[in-house]
Amino acid sequence: xxxxxxxxxxxxxxxxxxxxxxxxxxxxxxxxxxxxxxxxxxxxxxxxxxxxxxxxxxxxxxxxxxxxxxxxxxxxxxxxxxxxxxxxxxxxxxxxxxxxxxxxxxxxxxxxxxxxxxxxxxxxxxxxxxxxxxxxxxxxxxxxxxxxxxxxxxxxxxxxxxxxxxxxxxxxxxxxxxxxxxxxxxxxxxxxxxxxxxxxxxxxxxxxxxxxxxxxxxxxxxxxxxxxxxxxxxxxxxxxxxxxxxxxxxxxxxxxxxxxxxxxxxxxxxxxxxxxxxxxxxxxxxxxxxxxxxxxxxxxxxxxxxxxxxxxxxxxxxxxxxxxxxxxxxxxxxxxxxxxxxxxxxxxxxxxxxxxxxxxxxxxxxxxxxxxxxxx
Numbered sequence: 039x040x041x042x043x044x045x046x047x048x049x050x051x052x053x054x055x056x057x058x059x060x061x062x063x064x065x066x067x068x069x070x071x072x073x074x075x076x077x078x079x080x081x082x083x084x085x086x087x088x089x090x091x092x093x094x095x096x097x098x099x100x101x102x103x104x105x106x107x108x109x110x111x112x113x114x115x116x117x118x119x120x121x122x123x124x125x126x127x128x129x130x131x132x133x134x135x136x137x138x139x140x141x142x143x144x145x146x147x148x149x150x151x152x153x154x155x156x157x158x159x160x161x162x163x164x165x166x167x168x169x170x171x172x173x174x175x176x177x178x179x180x181x182x183x184x185x186x187x188x189x190x191x192x193x194x195x196x197x198x199x200x201x202x203x204x205x206x207x208x209x210x211x212x213x214x215x216x217x218x219x220x221x222x223x224x225x226x227x228x229x230x231x232x233x234x235x236x237x238x239x240x241x242x243x244x245x246x247x248x249x250x251x252x253x254x255x256x257x258x259x260x261x262x263x264x265x266x267x268x269x270x271x272x273x274x275x276x277x278x279x280x281x282x283x284x285x286x287x288x289x290x291x292x293x294x295x296x297x298x299x300x301x302x303x304x305x306x307x308x309x310x311x312x313x314x315x316x317x318x319x320x321x322x323x324x325x326x327x328x329x330x331x332x333x334x335x336x337x338x339x340x341x342x343x344x345x346x347x348x349x350x351x352x353x354x355x356x357x358x359x360x361x362x363x364x365x366x367x368x369x370x371x372x373x374x375x376x377x378x379x380x381x382x383x384x385x386x387x388x389x390x391x392x393x394x395x396x397x398x399x400x401x402x403x404x405x406x407x408x409x410x411x412x413x414x
Contacts, residue, residue, distance in 0.1 A: 040396045040403070041352045044389035045187055045215060045331060050281065051240035051390075057086070057284035058242070061277035069276050070265065079276050086276075086283030093286040094232065095223035096249050102266045103279045106246040107214040107235030111138040111181075113248055113259055113270070114210045114231045118179045119146055120257035122208075126176030128152045132164045132193075133372040135183055139212055143181075152176075161325045162191035162373050169198050179208045184216040184227070188356040188369045188385055189322040190331025192220065199228030208254060214238050214246075218289030219328050220297065230254045234286070236278070240390070241285035245278035292390070300329040300388050303397050307386060308332055310401035315408050321373070321383070330389065335375075336382035336404075338413035344384060347407035351400055356385030381414075 061082055067075035069083045084098065091098045104110045115129065131143050133155045143153045154172040158164050164182050180202050185192045195211050202209040210231040216222050218239035224232055231254060236245035250256055250269070262271025308320050317337035333356055336344055341355035356367060366380040386400070 039350055039352055040400050042386045042388060042392070042396075042400055043352045043354050044392075045190075045238070045385065045387035046354055047237045047243065048240045048389060049391075050242055051285055051288055053288045054241045054281035054285040058277040058281040061280055065276075069274050070263070082280050083274055083276050086279045086281075089283030089287045090234070090247055093222075093290045094217070094234075094249055095225050097252065099267070100224075100249055100252055102248045102250060102270050103274060103282070104246045104248055104270060105244055105275075106237070107136075107212065107233050108138040108246075110233035110235070110246050110248040111136070111212055112142050113256070114233060115139065115142045115146065115179070115181060116259045117256035118208055118210070118231075118254075119151060120259070121255035122178040126174075126178040128154070128174050128177045130154045130156060130169060130172045130177060130180045130182075132156050132158060132182050134158050134162060134164075134186055134188075134369045135181070136187060136212055136214070139181055139183070158191075158372050160374050162186050162189040162322050162369065163325055164193050164198070166194055166197045166201060170201055173201075173205055173207070177205070177207050179210060181210040181212070184211045184213040184222065184232075185220070185328050185331075186322075186369060187215045188367060188383075189333040189373075190215075190328035190387075191322040192216070192326040192328065195227045195229065203228065215328060215331075218286065218293070219330060221293070224249055224251070231256070234282075236282045236285065239285050239289050241282040242278050245275060245282045247282065296390065297329045300392070303388055303392055303394060304330060304332050304386075306394070307388075307397045307401055308334065310398065311404060314401065314405035319379075321370070330387050330392075332386045334384055334386065335379055336384060336408050338382070339408060339411045340381050340414055341384045343411055343414065344382070344404065344407050347410050348403045351403050353387075353400075354385050356383050 065078045067079045069079040087098045156168040199209040208230045212233045214235035230251045232249040234247040237243040319335045321333040370380040
């Protein structure tokens with residue numbers, strides 16, 4: 039099996055596993071307990087917090103551990119909405135966000151907030167002008183993803199954040215796909231809140247983090263004990279938090295070498311497919327993308343049917359379509375693609391274990407599968 043679905047999830051790296059094991063075996067006590075075993079667990083927790091903070095250019099007290107990217111995104115939206123409802127009830131996001139942002143935004147819409155979903159251009163990029171046009175006196179939050187999970191397009195977050203600051207509006211970014219793949223420094227981005235998903239960066243599923251800049255108004259959306267500075271109650275999952283810290287540290291150390299390596303492999307994959315499949319095109323190829331991500335459009339077929347013909351390749355359509363249902367990815371629809379073009383979408387996302395040999399084999403598998411399927 040050739041695995042090219044790293045944007046969906048990643049394996050747990052050895053460093054994350056090694057960091058977690060002591061807190062599942064010997065140092066398993068409650069980190070809030072005052073005895074020596076509890077103190078040892080607490081030390082592990084704070085080590086992980088420092089590692090996570092260091093990888094983002096943040097301070098340890100600005101890192102709050104969560105159960106994953108979805109919780110972090112929900113908390114950012116609901117927490118700001120609760121904290122600033124008396125100031126304003128308008129939030130700006132984009133049409134291509136992950137459901138972990140879109141669905142909370144729709145929920146807030148039902149609760150009396152106003153939500154502006156700004157468009158993207160044909161390259162899947164949110165333009166700062168569109169965000170500025172959507173700003174209102176009662177805007178309290180802008181939430182735009184750092185990089186799109188389907189196309190890999192990188193958004194101009196620092197420009198949007200500068201605009202937000204000028205207007206006194208808080209800025210959040212969902213960085214689930216960008217952390218560990220490209221530089222993600224909270225000060226360089228200028229954001230007030232930033233979401234992290236552990237299983238996208240070789241940590242286990244079920245762990246994440248939310249960066250909250252000091253002084254940012256944010257209500258907890260759960261109530262309980264005083265863990266995580268009283269902001270996120272519940273006994274901390276020390277083992278998985280330790281794994282996340284170690285995974286983020288590892289990703290930062292590899293980034294300088296992994297970015298050019300993955301870009302080279304991705305470009306070779308696209309070149310092979312373009313040469314083998316007449317009419318194939320690549321989404322977001324004209325803008326800055328994540329180095330590991332390629333979203334390609336195979337002509338005259340459904341992406342799902344294509345992947346069924348390549349059972350030894352693990353990839354995804356990157357679209358919300360099921361067979362010939364007639365439904366395409368909302369992301370591709372927002373880019374202006376019609377069903378004829380977008381139905382053939384396949385997302386190919388590379389990772390640390392991806393080799394040149396696998397790239398050549400995957401391209402051959404996909405080209406052969408495409409030739410087998412009658413035009414649809």
